[in-house]
Amino acid sequence: MATEPNVGEAPLHSLVEVQEDTRQRICGGRVLLRIRLAPDEVASLSEPDPLFSLVPRTAYLPFLFHDVLEHFKKSAIARMGQPYELWFDFNHTALKWHFPVGVLCDALVGVEVPVPLDLTVHFRGNSVMSDLLPFSGMADLQRSVMNAFKQAIFLEVGSASRFMRLEKKEHMMLWDAILQSDIKSFSQVEEKLMCSTLAECKSLAVRLHIWAPAHDGEVLLHKAPALRESGAAFTLSDFLAMAMPPLLSAAGDVLAEGVEVLTQGLILELHWLRRISLGT
C-alpha cells in the first residue's frame, strides 16, 4: 500500500476497502463480557449470577449501565435515595467510560482476549475514583464522544465547521449509529466530515494508549501527517519514530523488545497505513 505512487490522491475508501465490508470486518468485532458485582457491594445472601453480554468493540461501557442495573439492583447494597454511580474494573484497574470497549481491551488485555472477559461492576464510588471522569448520564458520554470526533475533524480539515454545519437529523443519525455500533450509517455521516483523500488531510489524529505492567495507563494525543514528503503514505513506523522513539529498536526499524501495537484487536505491522478513526 505504502508504495502506491498515487496514494495521496486515491479516495480514502479505496485504500482501506478491499471488499465492500472490509471496514465492517475490521471494526465490527465483539467481546463477550462476564460481569460480576463487586463482592463488597453484594447485599444478598448468595452472590448474584454474573451477567453475560456480547458487546461491540466500538461500544462504550455506559451502553451497559441499564442492563447491569436491572440485573444486579436486587443484590446490591441499597443506596437510600442516593443515585447509583456505576463503574467497571478489570483486574483492579478502573475502566474509563469515555474510551471504546475495544480500545480498553487492546490496551489492558492485549491480543489474547479471554472468552469470556471478566469485568467487575461497582455501584458506588465512581466520584471518588480520581482517574475516572465524573459521569452523570448518557449526555456526558455523547458530549465526550462528539468532542473527540470534532477534535479529529479539526486536525484533518483545519476547522470543525463541517461538523457545526451538519443538520440536526445528521447529528442524530451519527449518535444513533454510535449507540447501535452501526458502522455503515456512521461512515455515511463521516464521509461528509472527513477528507476524501490523504493529500487533502492536514494531519491525522492519533491517540496512543500506552500500557505497561505496574503502571497506570498513559494516553498520548499526537498528530501525524497523512503522507511523507515524498508523497508516499506515512506509516506506523514513521509515526512511532516521530512521537515515541523508545517503542522502536535502536536502529529504528523494528519494534523494541516486548512491544506490541494493536488496533481493533489486531497486531499492527510497522509498514501499515491505517485511516485512524474515532477514538482509536
Next chain:
Amino acid sequence: MSKVQESAGPVLAHLARLRAGKVEVHVKAMGSAPALRQPRFTIDGSKKFSKLIVYLKEALKLETIYVYCNDAFEPSPDERLSDLQKCFGSSGNKLNISYSGEQAFN
C-alpha cells in the same frame, strides 16, 4: 493502541520530555461569562486540561463552565495541555481557549 510489556521507563521518560515546559494559554470569555483579569498566563504542559477548568471555575466563581479550544471543541478533562498545544496551538506555545456558562459550538 499500544501495549508495552516491559520496561516502560524510557517510554515514560520520553512522555515527560515531550510535555516539559510551559504552555501559554490565551483565554477569552463568550456570551455573558465574566472576563478574566489576566487573560494570558502559562501552565505546566504536563498538567491535565481539568486543571485549567478548575482554575477558571474558581477564578471566575462559576459553577458551570464549558471550556473550548480554538472556538471549536471541548477537550476531554484528562487530556494534557502540552498534547493539546502541540496539536491545536498557534504560533509559539500558544493555546487559544474560550469559555462560556452555556454550551456553545454544537
